[in-house]
Amino acid sequence: MxxxxxxxxxxxxxxxxxxxxxxxxxxxxxxxxxxxxxxxxxxxxxxxxxxxxxxxxxxxxxxxxxxxxxxxxxxxxxxxxxxxxxxxxxxxxxxxxxxxxxxxxxxxxxxxxxxxxxxxxxxxxxxxxxxxxxxxVGGAVNPRDSDLKITSDGDHLIFNGAKFFNTGGVVSDLTVLEGVLEDTNGDGNGGGHIFALIETRQDGVQFAHNWHNIGLRLTESGGVKIDNVRVPWTDALGWDAATKKPLDITSSQFAALFLPTIQLVFGNFYLGIALGALEFASKYTTTNTRPWPFGGGDKESATDEFYILERYGNFFAHLRATETLADQAGERLSTLYDKYSGAKRAELTAQDRGEVAEWVASVKVVTTDVGLRVTSGVFEVTGARATALKVGLDRFWRDIRTHTLHDPVAYKNRELGRYVLLREYPVPSWYT
Structure with missing residues (x-):
């Protein structure tokens, strides 16, 4: 509650x-x-x-x-x-x-x-x-730790445990729970894991209200305790309520699109934050930033400064290229959804899934690199007064810095390296 x-x-x-x-x-x-x-x-x-x-x-x-x-x-x-x-x-x-x-x-x-x-x-x-x-809809899904256990009780499942992170749960109407069914392997590739949608406002959902981080402060991403939350077996996504076994779709390549789908969510709000930082900073520069008086040339405006023009131009070019990459990845992923939805879900191949996963991995790498560079670099072209708390320019960097630690981007670079050199597709996991 x-x-x-x-x-x-x-x-x-x-x-x-x-x-x-x-x-x-x-x-x-x-x-x-x-x-x-x-x-x-x-x-x-x-x-x-x-x-x-x-x-x-x-x-x-x-x-x-x-x-x-x-x-x-x-x-x-x-x-x-x-x-x-x-x-x-x-x-x-x-x-x-x-x-x-x-x-x-x-x-x-x-x-x-x-x-x-x-x-x-x-x-x-x-x-x-x-x-x-x-x-x-919020989600208490953090598969790194199998900290939410599920037991079967007749026609119902019972969820117990906790999640260190959940997103948006406090302000949600419904929450997606993910846990591991008892006596299954929970191997991280679908085995034993169950997703179910529940009503958020019930006694068994107890939020810790402990999200006090430096960035993304309004996402309510703190912990949640799940205490004897009952869910009908018929609501266990992708499971047969009669046999209490997972259906083939839960281990299919189509189901494994879940991870590229959410990783591309990440890349797009990273990109949006970086674009917002550039727009916010440019308004500040044109209205508040002063030229450096000891640089020579008696400049009248900050927009006469060579280094300011150069930095904004460089940031803009990289963000424009990143937008194009993100749109291309989004179109490719959408095409797979359209082509293989419904009865055709089982027809998606590992190659199709792997190709789009590497497009998404590319977006994750580039939006992380460019986003951090732009959101920290805008201070160089706005000036010392832009660090005032009332300006709020710092929130862009804090937001990107916070979420880009969700999973180490170094592993995405390695994944792409193996794709380039060995033509290997990533094995579907909770982070690929």
Whole structure:
């Protein structure tokens, strides 16, 4: 259950429920809606970051905007847009607020998890539940540690344990749980692992409210204790409720797209944060930064400084190239979803999966490198006064630095090296 913790007030965004009463009708209109959300968030992003309140209002804004429904089927009230557009929407929101861009990205992933590992019935029930109610979905999924155990009790599963990290759970309507069924190997490649969607607001879900990190402060990514949470066997995604055995889809190459899918979520909000930092810094430079008085030439403006022009140009070029790479990867992943969804999920080959995984790994490497470089480098072209807490320029670097430690990017570089030199595809795992 959620404790009484300081939260932002959803009422501040009530007017947008009427303003955005209908969903966008075209891909362009969806991206325009994402930019509108970003514009709203940008007005007080630095202040909200510093206050570090639970983002109840920000999630309400996402609900009002319709962005939570972007990927959902139209028959249940969704936008039915391709995954590639979802990635671009994440990027747009993250430009203004990295935390809320991350929450949107994780929601879009968790709300479509059944597409990857669920039965046809589970896919339909999940979409109808989430989209028709405009629910926000969080996730208590941290497979590095098998710290959530599952036991079987007749027609139900019982989850017990804890997760050191969960994302968005405190402000969610539904939470994805992932754990290991007792007496199974839980080998990290699907064996014994079960995903299930539960109602967040119940006595057995106890949040630690301990997310006090340097970045992504509004993501509610702290710990959660799960105490005797009961789930019908019929809600165990990709498992046969009668035999209590996993179906073939859970170990398929299509199910293994889950990891490239979430890694590309990461890359896109990294990229959005970096783009937002460049935009924010450029406005500051043109309005506040002063030329260096001892550099010669009696420059009248910071925009006359050679080194400032050179740095901005270099940052822009690298970010433009990174956007193109991210879009290409998103299109390739979307193509696999479209081609192999439904009854064709089992037809996806290891080669197809491996090729797209290496595109996504490339995005992860480049967005990490470029994102950290840009978000730290903008201070060199804004000046000493830009370090003032009230400016808020530091939040961009803090956000990227925090999440890029999710998994060591060195392993992605090694993975790509083996692909280049040995033509090896990565073996599907919880991080590849």
């Amino acid at each position: 959620t404790a009484n913790v300081p939260s932002t007030d959803p009422a501040v965004y009530d007017s947008y429920q009427t303003k955005w009463s209908t969903l966008p009708g075209t891909p362009e209109a969806w991206l325009a809606r994402a930019r509108e959300v970003a514009q709203v968030l940008s007005q007080d992003a630095a202040q909200r970051d510093q206050e570090n309140k639970s983002p109840q209002a920000e999630v309400a804004l996402l609900k009002h905007s319709g962005l939570l429904k972007l990927l959902g089927p139209k028959k249940y009230g969704g936008g039915e847009q391709p995954l590639s557009l979802g990635y671009q929407a994440i990027r747009e929101v993250a430009k203004a607020d990295g935390s809320i861009g991350m929450l949107l990205g994780y929601h879009l992933l968790w709300s479509t998890t059944a597409n990857l590992v669920g039965t046809p019935d589970q896919i339909e029930r999940t979409h109808q539940l989430i989209i028709s109610n405009n629910y926000f």
